[in-house]
Amino acid sequence: MSDTSSEPRAVAAGLPAALSGVEPVLITTSGSTGVPKTVVLSPAALRASASATAARIGEGAWLLALPVTYVAGLQVLVRAHLAGTSPAYLDGPFTPDAFVAATHEMPVSAARYTSLVPAQLATLVAAAETEPGVRDAVRSFEALLIGGQALPVPLRERADALGVRVVRTYGSTETSGGCVYDGVPLDGVDVRVMGGELVIAGPTLADGYLGDDALTAAAFPVDRDGIRRYRTGDTGAVEDGVVRVTGRRDNVIVSGGINVSLDRVEAVVRGVGGLEHAVVIGVADERWGEASVIVVESIEGGDGAALLEAARAAVAGAIGPAARPSRLVRRPVPHLPSGKLDREALRRAIREE
Incomplete structure (x- = not known):
């Protein structure tokens, strides 16, 4: 689940120019539930997402443990760049030992952050329950952002019991990554329910889909107030400012x-x-x-x-x-x-x- 090539470092080296320019970033979605689509993300949207994340959880050093071809991995590099820090890289397959080794390369004076998917967290939690070295490593992070899919409650409870600071994130490539943390939208992000579907507005939205104007118009409609929103395809509710996702419409x-x-x-x-x-x-x-x-x-x-x-x-x-x-x-x-x-x-x- 990690990128073993030199690509992450090359992408990180090119970020300053990319984020200060106007050329969009293209990311092809995973296609886990359908046909893959190429999402067009502006540098402004990526910066807005990273800045809102820093405002919510703080700035510090980041560990890259996901491919940069996915928005969650790319955003690790963007957040590190905006914080003025150099990211650490997990080389080779994702294992508890590789995670610990990468953690040792991070500065001890800065707050530590990383983004993982639930399967990676499960691997770390299982090892941390019996291996003190792994337990100390995961506990050293100010926050582990967990997204990509729903976080099982039993896994969250096991992580909590170990003292691991987990932040559940909700979002997609179309929203420049996670835009709702532990149920609360990031600053500037508006989430509401329309027709039983969660829709999102704000500065983190993608420009649309490459070469598909019809799909872009359907997924990013403009409402009567002139506000552009993203139709997530998820069902859910927003109660007292807290977003709850209940499933996929499809x-x-x-x-x-x-x-x-x-x-x-x-x-x-x-x-x-x-x-x-x-x-x-x-x-x-x-x-x-x-x-x-x-x-x-x-x-x-x-x-x-x-x-x-x-x-x-x-x-x-x-x-x-x-x-x-x-x-x-x-x-x-x-x-x-x-x-x-x-x-x-x-x-x-x-x-x-």
Whole structure:
């Protein structure tokens, strides 16, 4: 999940000119749930995001542990540049030992920061629970920004128990990275609900999609007040200034004529002991039209039937009988280079099986 080439250093060297110019930065999205798109980000948007982050969590030294081809990795370099510091680099595959080694290259006098995805945090937490060196390293950070996908509650609780300072971030490439920290939008960012969908406005928005004016217009509409907003595709709520994301508008199946949010099903399933890291996807079903399937890489104790029944009971109680998963599958779960779950690849694999 880290970039092992010299590219991060080359990108960092070119940042001063890039951020002071007018030429946009192009980032191709991961395509974890659909077709990849090339997002056009202006230097002004990147600077606005980095400055708002510094205002929220402070400035200091940054560790790059993500590819710079993703906005979260690029923003680490931008934040370090604006803070007047040189980033540390995690070379090679992401491992606890590599993380510790990179941490030792960081100045001890400055506050430490990094951005990770949940899978990376899980790797560090598991090691920190038994290895004092890893525990000391992760505790030395003022904040670990965790984004890219939802942070499982059990993982957050384990990190808290270790004294790790985690900040949940919400955003996308179209918003220059995370623009909501622990549920609270960054300064200058406006998040509201329109038609059940979370929409975002502010100086961190991308210019649009390269070579696709129609998609740009659909994703970044201008409202009646002349305010340009980004349609996230996420459902959620904003209550007392706190943003709560409930799922994806397009991650829904119709089972027996009833709309079922797979995000809600997955959240309930992950609350069942032994299924904390389960993934729920939709598949075709001869009887119901569509149904959900639980995918896990391993089954503790080997009793998959019992886990499936426990999950079905939990989902029926929390959402309704129509949302109950039809089966449980044990297989490897694919991830993108960014560390995010590759749901599209997983759906294809299950369909083929």
